[in-house]
Amino acid sequence: MNILAVNQLSSIWNFLLESSLHYGLNAVLAIFTLAVGWWLSSRFANALDRVMIRASLDATLRPVLRSVLLWLVRLVTLVAVLGQFGVQTASIVAVLGAASLAIGLALQGTLQNIAAGMMLLLLRPFQVGEYISNGSIEGTVDEIGLFATKLTKADGICLFAPNNQLWNSALTNFSRNNTRRIDMPIGISYKDNPTVAIQALKELLLADERILATPAPFVVVTDHADSAVMLNLRAWTTTSQYWDVRWSIAQKVQATLAAVDCSIPFPMRELHITREAEAKLAA
Template identity: 50%
Template sequence: METETALAHLSELAVSYSLSVLGAIVLILAGIIAASVLQRWVGNSLRRFPNFDETLVRFLSGTVRYIVLALVLVAVLAQFGVQTASIIAALGAAGLAIGLALQGTLQNVAAGIMLLALRPFRVGEYVDASGIAGTIEEVGLFATELKTADGIYILAPNSELWNKAITNYSRNALRRFDLAIGIGYGDDIEKARKILIDLAEADERVVSVPEPSTFVGDLGDSAVVVTLRYWTATIDFWSARFDLTQAAKQAFDKNGISIPFPQRDIHYVPAEAPKPPAKPRRAA
């Protein structure tokens, strides 16, 4: 009798647990399928936005997938009668502790998400973020890789870049430059201005709109500063600057326009000769 009761009890447990196992398998399979479907849907939806970074798309879609899988795990544990409330509380406490321990890292991740979403700079652009300057090599979730003009590698935390003003020298299509050259006070100002304008108009890298212009920018101590203002494509900025500076010097030399050195007039005022001491008077 006792044996029959035990067998009946075991059969009930077997049936009960088999149903739980079957339900857990169904939940796991359904959860994996749902996680994959949601991951693809989020990824495809985000890719519809122009200029949305692929790294951020993968991060957000992967995050959605892991959230769904975590919910499925909780549901499977509940299927076997496990008290999930305590597990969720423990996971929350562990997550809080991990978040406090990785506060700086999470801050970099948040800054990386904002940098990838707003795109203040892209790969290949030259930027300066309050002293952190270089060409962008790669933008990651934790840090950004840069290369300076002299080939030095920089790994900058994203929080450092996000919390500072960013100057992007490559973003706009055109850049302006003022080529200021000092000429002598006795030289012909109009002739110097015409030479500079002719140089700018002859250079194919100088755009016609806005058109180049010249003006007297300053009256210095030893020179009249004549300025050529012109615009070029950003990619041609440095080459045009170097070439036009050299061409301006050669053209001024050829046309007899001087570029004076700093000068200062010194007036010498001789001091008065010392007077001879007065002779003492003799007593009468």
């Protein structure tokens, strides 16, 4: 009886020892494979990034391609690690397929963002460094990712916008064209001479070297409002100088009009009181 028990214990001990050696060795190999795979993924991604920089590839595409290569290598590494424990590749593919279907149904909105991100990268309605707006989202593009686009607002606040919102709405790109037109409505008094005011404002525009000669700047009468004759000042400048030129012209308009005895009137309303109303007020 004692001999039988000893044999059983010996068999169990041998089994545990062999299993420990087998799975322990596999675990060590798996950890080593995982570490090497993660290290190689970073090295490959950095190498690709350097190649893209030397090739002057668009900055919009570089981070996306880098991320794709990084996670592709890591996915292959994970499959190799599972193979160390005897998991069949076909089984892994089947599990990944089923998981992808389930995840796709659960994350429809996220997949829409990915699809929108791919369309943004392919069609390029905007690129890194451009200032865009779709009404509710506005800022300078810093990075276009697969899920969201990173922007910096005019006040310096960082904004992450889902790609789907940018793709499925009308988008204004303020930086795409090299030139931009300044439109500035200005009101003068009905007592002033519009021809004199127009000539003075036109000379103001022509004196600024930042304003383009073609198309030529011009000033026209656009409306007769309640308390002012409305003029519209139009001039073209480079997009990079747009705000500097606009603010500079706006600052000089009042002094320019005052120099030719023209004024910017306050809104006024005339009241005519009839004799009947005067009698009621006197009573």
